[in-house]
Amino acid sequence: MGNGTSIGRVRGLGSSHSGSHHWLIQRFTAIGNLLLVLWFIASVMLLPNMHYLTVREWLARPVPATAMALLIVTTFWHARLGMQVMFEDYVYDSGSKFAVFALLNLVTFGGAAFGLFCIIRLALGAPA
Amino acid sequence: MAEAKNRPLSPHLQIWRWGPAMFTSILHRVTGNGLAVAGLAVLLWWLGALAGGEASYATFTKHASAWYGMVVLIGISWAFFNHMASGLRHFVLDVGAGFELGSNALWSVLTPIAGILLTAAFWAYLLLR
Numbered sequence: 001m002g003n004g005t006s007i008g009r010v011r012g013l014g015s016s017h018s019g020s021h022h023w024l025i026q027r028f029t030a031i032g033n034l035l036l037v038l039w040f041i042a043s044v045m046l047l048p049n050m051h052y053l054t055v056r057e058w059l060a061r062p063v064p065a066t067a068m069a070l071l072i073v074t075t076f077w078h079a080r081l082g083m084q085v086m087f088e089d090y091v092y093d094s095g096s097k098f099a100v101f102a103l104l105n106l107v108t109f110g111g112a113a114f115g116l117f118c119i120i121r122l123a124l125g126a127p128a
Numbered sequence: 129m130a131e132a133k134n135r136p137l138s139p140h141l142q143i144w145r146w147g148p149a150m151f152t153s154i155l156h157r158v159t160g161n162g163l164a165v166a167g168l169a170v171l172l173w174w175l176g177a178l179a180g181g182e183a184s185y186a187t188f189t190k191h192a193s194a195w196y197g198m199v200v201l202i203g204i205s206w207a208f209f210n211h212m213a214s215g216l217r218h219f220v221l222d223v224g225a226g227f228e229l230g231s232n233a234l235w236s237v238l239t240p241i242a243g244i245l246l247t248a249a250f251w252a253y254l255l256l257r
Contacts, residue, residue, distance in 0.1 A: 079164035
């Protein structure tokens with residue numbers, strides 16, 4: 001980036017042209033969260049109890065297992081984008097920012113993978 | 129990035145006179161990041177305990193039904209309902225509506241109240257059924 005002219009400095013501080021994509025995906029995943037978490041809350045309210053066999057039998061069924069897998073994807077995606085915005089506001093140093101984003105990717109992708117694995121294991125009836 | 133350190137800073141929290149929109153906006157960020165950390169962690173623990181079998185699910189239930197577990201679960205549910213209410217407000221603001229001073233302040237006050245009422249209704253249903 002330029003140091004000599006004011007327009008050069010401005011270019012170095014301006015939009016990187018991917019902000020609107022981030023903003024839109026934040027909204028799309030918010031709609032997914034709204035539908036899926038409300039489904040989850042309604043399901044918890046409609047289950048007769050939260051005992052092991054009751055919950056396991058319910059979550060192993062095709063539609064609840066699919067909805068829970070989608071819930072994992074949209075909530076972790078939305079959280080990944082939202083926490084990025086928080087870190088962009090409060091972490092100033094570009095090296096620290098890179099490290100924080102690398103850690104954020106590891107934690108959110110790892111967490112989502114673990115959640116999906118648990119659902120698949122329950123749904124496909126692996127002995128527990 | 130030497131020049132990046134000399135960027136002008138916008139006035140921060142201590143400069144502004146508090147108003148309902150500011151309060152609701154901060155609450156939206158706090159509840160969102162709280163859900164991202166605590167909400168998703170508890171969700172994964174619950175799924176992992178369920179996949180792990182009856183013994184691990186019993187361990188989860190023991191902690192979740194203790195007083196501190198109930199505090200965390202009620203906190204997470206409040207964070208969700210509050211974030212949902214202020215998130216729906218954001219959808220309205222996104223289409224360019226609700227920026228008039230009166231209606232903006234009104235909905236900024238109503239969304240946290242809606243979050244508390246939905247949380248109370250949810251737990252009243254679960255505990256009193």
